[in-house]
Amino acid sequence: MNKINNDTIIALATSAGVGAIAVIRLSGKNAIEIVNKHFKSKFGNKDLTKVKSHTIHLGNIVENERIIDEVLISIFKNPHSYTGENVVEINCHGSVYIQQEILQLFIKNGVRNANAGEFTLRAFLNGRMDLSQAEAVADLIASNSAASHQVALQQMRGGFSTEIENLRQQLLNFASLIELELDFAEEDVEFADRTEFKNLIEKISVVLKRLIDSFALGNVLKNGIPVAIVGEPNVGKSTLLNALLNEEKAIVSHIAGTTRDAIEDEINIEGVAYRFIDTAGIRHTKDFVESIGIKKTYENIEKAQLVLHLIDASKIELLQGKISELEEKYPTKKILTIVNKADLLSNEEIQKLKSQFENLIILSAKEKTGIHELTTTLTQLANKGALSNNETIVSNSRHFEALNNAYNSIKEVQKGIDLNISTDLFAIDIRQALHYLGEITGEVTTEDLLGNIFANFCIGK
Incomplete structure (x- = not known):
């Protein structure tokens, strides 16, 4: 190829x-x-x-x-x-x-x-x-939100490529001097300034770490932020999904356990795609089919980037216990607590709840009140700061893997410098780092790699 x-x-x-x-x-x-x-x-x-x-x-x-x-x-x-x-x-x-x-x-x-x-x-x-720009062409075609479009467009224009190429070129210059030293090992000649080299390695390490960390944002902006809507039966999960989508996507009934399988749909809020998953109500049940749905609920919570935890306004006396229960079960998850059926509460009760619980959202999915406050909060949680500042954001899993590999090689070089080991021992790690950086832009390619990348393109592009 x-x-x-x-x-x-x-x-x-x-x-x-x-x-x-x-x-x-x-x-x-x-x-x-x-x-x-x-x-x-x-x-x-x-x-x-x-x-x-x-x-x-x-x-x-x-x-x-x-x-x-x-x-x-x-x-x-x-x-x-x-x-x-x-x-x-x-x-x-x-x-x-x-x-x-x-x-x-x-x-x-x-x-x-x-x-x-x-x-x-x-x-x-x-x-x-280069190869990263070519991949961005496919991402641009597939973009379904303003955010994913902006990430792909920046990469296609070469912002990411330029940053990687600059790092690679600086490392390559020093690698050449290191290789020269190895050629003249018997003369005990030093061509590469160790202090300057150490500073360069530290700088590359910081930049690689920043790019690796940006993948958490880039991946969700590209593929949509998965959001699980969870809670007990009849708290209004399906009604909330319908209110967000502005259509009757999910079946709504007063009968507990109506939703037995996850219902999923995607909407765009302020340029970011969100994939909302309406899950089966969490409760103890002897119904075999419903129990399978509840098991899927827990699976969807694991996969979700954000969890919307709905609690019925008629059960606010149990609010603290329900919040603690889910947070203890999923300590690393971002959980947004929502009190639904606000139409059952007086203004005094609403104000009291807001004073007691920080970041609590109170709404009525049925009456569609408080939905704007929820979408505003979702936009804030998306954290598009890096995108607004036009920073380089990594959204491609292949790039993420290559950056991780390059970062690990650079950390090995840092160890070698700190331990003052022989140059020929960490020269291998320098070559490895150059190899992984080259994989991103296409300086290093294989037929299989190109085949896998371009097989996912549409015909005609």
Whole structure:
């Protein structure tokens, strides 16, 4: 896969199906020449191989004398194109029949169907972007919130790549001096200043730790924050989910134990996606099916980033005990306590509760009052500070793993420096750190790695 074929590839770049227009993309050395054979300009006998790059041309796509469609042809000549090769984009009418006719026409003329992500793979192999930027292209396409869009866009523009490359280059410079020392070991010559080298390693360690820590935020911004709604039967969990979604997603009934399986849906609040899970009510039961649902409730709490613990306003005398019970069971979880059915409480009772319990949210899911206070709190808990400050945020699990490996290697180098051990012993760890950093940007790749990454792309990108 590391080798670029000279063949020309083709794919539908827009979504499959009927639309106003469709875009068909070709890339390869002979892309312009092949399209030119089947293009008849509206303005004289135009030769696409001789037109300027980044120009658009109106005409017909023809097979022999048969007109398939009137199209706009965009020409991008190498190396100034997405893939770094000659690229042609055909804007045709969005009929599925027309799309297939054009695709089959060029396939009959020696063009082959592109593999998933092959246009972006060629862009990477031709040096148009590094590997982390290529992965960000897929994340950008898949982004479903303002936050995930911003993280992917920053990475695609090269913010993360630049930071990694700077670290790698500084480490590489010192690694070269270390290797030089090993070559002249018999002369006992020291080329790398140990104090300066120690400062560099400490600096790299701090930056790597910051990037690793950012994954906790980046991962939830990319995939959505999982939120479990838990509590006893009939406290209003399903009603709250419906109020948040503004639709009747979950069945609501006065009969306890109505929800027997987790009901999940996603909403966007202030640019962040939240995956809400309405769970089965927690209680002792002899009902076999309901008990399975309760078991799943505990499983969903384990998976959740945030837990919304609902308590019935008619049982506020048990509030402290119920809060303590869940917090003791899940001491590391972020649990937000919510008193539901506020319409059953007087203003005096509400004020008393708020004075007694810090960060308590009191609402009525049925009346949809207090929902805004809940969503505001959720936004604050999302902690988008790093995103607002345009800091580099890691959202890719492959990058996270490579950063962890690089960090561990750097810590070993630090130990070696502190213990004043022989240079050749920690030179191995320096090479390892360089290797892991190189994996992120694609300085170090394998065919399997590229295959796994680009297999997840959509066809045509």
